[in-house]
Amino acid sequence: NAGVTQTPKFxxxxxxxxxxxxxxxxxxxxxxxxxxxxxxxxxxxxxYSVGAGITDQGEVPNGYNVSRxxxxxxxxxxxxxxPSQTSVYFCASSSPGTVIYEQYFGPGTRLTVT
Amino acid sequence: xxxxxxxxxxxxxxxxxxxxLGCNYSYGGxxxxxxxxxxPGQHLQLLLKYxxxxxxxxxxxxxxxxxxxxxxxxxxxxxxxxxSDTAEYFCAVITNFGNEKLTFGTGTRLTIIP
Numbered sequence: 001n002a003g004v005t006q007t008p009k010f011x012x013x014x015x016x017x018x019x020x021x022x023x024x025x026x027x028x029x030x031x032x033x034x035x036x037x038x039x040x041x042x043x044x045x046x047x048y049s050v051g052a053g054i055t056d057q058g059e060v061p062n063g064y065n066v067s068r069x070x071x072x073x074x075x076x077x078x079x080x081x082x083p084s085q086t087s088v089y090f091c092a093s094s095s096p097g098t099v100i101y102e103q104y105f106g107p108g109t110r111l112t113v114t
Numbered sequence: 115x116x117x118x119x120x121x122x123x124x125x126x127x128x129x130x131x132x133x134x135l136g137c138n139y140s141y142g143g144x145x146x147x148x149x150x151x152x153x154p155g156q157h158l159q160l161l162l163k164y165x166x167x168x169x170x171x172x173x174x175x176x177x178x179x180x181x182x183x184x185x186x187x188x189x190x191x192x193x194x195x196x197x198s199d200t201a202e203y204f205c206a207v208i209t210n211f212g213n214e215k216l217t218f219g220t221g222t223r224l225t226i227i228p
Contacts, residue, residue, distance in 0.1 A: 033215075033216075035218075040123070040220055040221075041220055042118075042120075042204060042218040042219055042220040042221050043158075043204065043216075043218040044218070045215060045216070045217075048215065058215070090157065090158065092158075092216075102148075102160055102163065103160075103216060105150075105157045105158040105159075106157060107156070107157045108157055
């Protein structure tokens, strides 16, 4: 298994540009989530999904959209990038039916908005 | 809403010293608790977790943590640290079972001096 994969690893955007961060997992996990990591603030939940077709907001959802059309993929869209969205983004997945409440994290995407 | 506090922002130790990193959470009900580690340039990995039972939990790489319900604490310990333990350590909690929303602390950066 590849686990949780994220692309790209690095990205630089100009203010106002849009882009999609990709996340995929091959463990058949129902639950997927996106976090952003900022210095001194730990990881904060942006959006999450408990299964295909179901998404919900986390702690810091503004400026981000998600969709979950398949179990494997959970892309994160930035509609109009802002410097405040400069961060490292982590995708995670888990399945309540297996190792309960253990989330597996992807390698992260480092995003800079200028 | 639940919260997690890690009061040590940066800890510097010499090799072979003993380690204790503090973690306190604010929630009066049943909790599941985790410690994650992030080595430089890498993604988060699970060190150990507590669900129920023995409050002293052993994890990978010689780490352990003790759940003290009366103190709302889940401190991480290691008797003798190594240079390779240099990393950032995050405490996390789940309180709403079924939605698996992890709440993270702000992290503790650990630097081990050879």
